[in-house]
Amino acid sequence: MTGKNVTLRLLDKADREILKLPRPVKGAIYDFQHKFKTNPDSAGLRLKQLQGHDKLHSARVNDEYRALLLRLADDDWLIVSVKHRKDVYAHLDRLTYSVNRVTGGIEYVDLQVVHESVLRPAVPSPPAPPTEPVAPAPLAEPFASRPLFEQWSEEQLTDLGVAPSLVPVVAALTTEDQLLGLVEYAPQLTGEVLLALYDGKAYDDVLEQVTAPVAAPDPVDTEDFQAAVERPATIVTTTDDALREALEGEDFGRWKVFLHPTQAKLVGRDYSGPARVGGGPGTGKTIVALHRVKHLVERLPAGRNKPVLLTTYNKNLAADLRSRLLALGGETLLSRVEISHVDQLALRAVREAEPGNRKRIVDEAQAVREWRSLLDELGEGGWDAEFLHDEWTQVILGQAVTSRTDYFRARRAGRGRTVSRAERAEIWQLAERFTQRLDRLGVQTWDQIAERAAQLEVARARRIQAIDQQRDEAGGLDNVHAADGSGGWLRYRYRHIVVDEAQDLRPAHWKMLRAMTAPDRNDLFLVGDTHQRIYKNQVTLGSLGINIRGRSSKLSLSYRTTRQILRSALNVLGEETYDDLDGSSETLAGFRSVLSGGVPDLHRFDDWHSEREAVAALIDSWGQVPHEQIAIAVPTNQMASEAAYTLAQHGIRALEIGPDGPRGDSGVHIGTMFRFKGLEYQHMIIAGVTDGLVPRANVQQRRTTDPARYRAEMQRARSLLFVAATRARDSLDVFWHGEPSPFLTELIQARPPVAV
Secondary structure, three states: OOOOOOEEEEEHHHHHHHHOOOHHHHHHHHHHHHHHHHOOOOHHHOOEEOOOOOOEEEEEOOOOEEEEEEEEEOOEEEEEEEEEHHHHOOOHHHEEEEEOOOOOOEEEEEHHHHHHHHHOOOOOOOOOOOOOOOOOOOOOOOOOOOOOOOOOOHHHHHHHOOOHHHHHHHHHOOOHHHHHHHHHHOOHHHHHHHHHHHOOOOHHHHHHHHHHHHOOOOOOOOOOHHHHOOOOOOOEEOOHHHHHHHOOOOHHHHHOOOOOHHHHHHHHOOOOOOEEEEEOOOOOHHHHHHHHHHHHHHOOOOOOOOOEEEEEOOHHHHHHHHHHHHHHHHHHHHOOEEEEEHHHHHHHHHHHHOOOOOOEEEOHHHHHHHHHHHHHHHOOOOOOHHHHHHHHHHHHHOOOOOOHHHHHHOOOOOOOOOOOHHHHHHHHHHHHHHHHHHHHHOEEEHHHHHHHHHHHHHHHHHHHHHHHHHHHHOOOOOOHHHOOOOOOOOOOOEOEEEEOOHHHOOHHHHHHHHHHEOOOOOOEEEEOOHHHOOOOOOOOHHHHOOOOOOOEEEEOEEOOOOHHHHHHHHHHHOOOOEEOOOOOEEOOOOOEEOOOOOOOEEEEEOOHHHHHHHHHHHHHHOOOOOHHHEEEEEOOHHHHHHHHHHHHHOOOOEEEEEOOEEOOOOOEEEEEHHHHOOOOEEEEEEOOOEOEEOOEHHHHOHHHHOHHHHHHHHHHHHHHHHHHHOOEEEEEEEEEEOOEOHHHHHHHHHOOOEOO
16 A cells, blocks of 8 residues: 555544643654554564554554554554553453444544543453443442432433444443543543533533534444544544644643534534524633634635734734744744734724824723823813723724714613713713813823724725725726825725634724625634623624624633632622623523532631741642742732732742733742733632722622612622632642631632631
8 A cells, every 4th residue: 555645543532531641752752653554564663463453553653662553544543541561462352433323433442441541341341243232340339329420321321422333331320430531531422421411411401512512424334434534513623733732731732733523513513694602611712713813715726915904902922922833833834923902903003094193092900090180180070981991992982982972862871870960061061171181281191092093093994995886886997096095906905804811802993894894705703601791891892893793602611720710700700691792692501511629718818028028838738839820810800919028038939921922031920910811720719808808898888879880890890700710730729817708608608718
């Protein structure tokens, strides 16, 4: 057989098995896959069919290890495992492989390993043919508990997608430890289904939320392995580079290669217009956005321009997207993509149109201070500076209101406090004085820049549409006089726009982005989670010309956060309802994890000093954990500085996280909860989760004076704590002094604080 056209694939779970092997063996696997694709029949590979199997073969990786491969066709092979040679032939009848009748994907299970590692039998169980279900070995415990899954029949389990060869094993499970052990070895859908049932989800909910999203759209031929390997449910890789990435051992390296079937479907789908992907923390929304960019670029005609925009809400996240996209596709991919945070994009649009505009830009905190100064100078004691700033940004600027008459008619949905016509007149007059004040100071806010950019881009889009209409009316002929003043031909700036962290963009941002690309197939692709909204920007996309109805999907499997941390984080959200960016509500129903770890620890102290000392002691106790994998989130900048000072006294270097990310290369990361969006750490500490700090005391004061604003700010505070908690991969520790935050009530009831 010539190896010129040989395809060699690596099955999803096989890479995790290979990662545990000694480094020299991994190096040998790189060499093996190259030799195999060159000539599988090479004498040195010793390729042979395994006794009792029509598709399963073994091949020599090195003197000690063998690769197990399924032969899908004459020149198409799939690595399903790499084993020490002494383990390959001992239990050949325990190696099972099949096409799942629900998903249509290929599944491989080593039943001997499952029994030895999960059920821990007292005596070896007898061998059974691979085509027959294997009876579970007797448990070592003389008084076994009741089976975990006794209420579900074999038919129900297989209808949900559980691998048939594992159904007898599932029937024997009696402890959570056994279940978690099985999940490690089972095909992915089997693990997800069993954990969802164990967590108490109803059968129909599991069918809808876990099974249906990955079910094959057409009837499955369970004998057709070659068709099965092409389905999204068979998670494989084929290229040398992808194999190397999968074996790097880092999370992003792996997910550059292996996409969950639901992720893969969203990446490659052809949408008739704007589309949105939601999902909880760690579900891979950003990974989907990056792969979507790659998918769109690969379908572009040849050229040197950058017709794809990838944007997000701040500079730090934009820099992270750039580095990840470079890792995903190299300079070739990067050369066709514009990467910019959305405020930078707006500023560029304004300065391009108004080159003389060089006003200094002030942030929201400075703008609120200017409002307070204005009110003090005018002797206005009846208005709150933050309320006026929000009214100015969200209603006046947000709706492009340019006159008092228009402001009288402006919608104020979601603003809470009702204002009379006379009060609107006062607010309008104050807003005019405020903008005049900013002009005198030679400054402008990011909200002003975003709104001006939206006006400019909308006007530009209208000119393009007018030219297109004239061309159509002229039978396709261009009118040179309709071109812009520069003599160039007006075009939309981008063909495709992909937005990460969509929940935190302003209405003006959306108007600008909508105008920057022509309404067409696959024009806008948005990913985000409104449960993680950390700014006040609440929008209804449909009202801004972005219609995502019928093109909205949700990811629900977390790859970052353990089940234990996830439960605690969801408790923080309470019974709050969240929008879906389009006027309806959104839930985290079905949000789950197959990762397991320790339950978060809670720590109570009498004062902030004692709390900081305890945080330092905890970090000391972690020994050799790299400090860059440890983070401390606190409510205020001052608390971040104080925590950093205490760590320094203990010889622990700390890096405060600023607007552009960590200020240095090595040390424990410390910052306010705002700074941790998009980041993740092995160990996460949230300190100062004290009543009056989380949420701030002034939020509680609005409970009776402005109930709607109180609810919105309480929700935002919950989201901040939720974001901070879900940055954790392995452990989460929550500290407070005095009275705990009301958001911790359920956690404390479920798990009392650690004694100090």
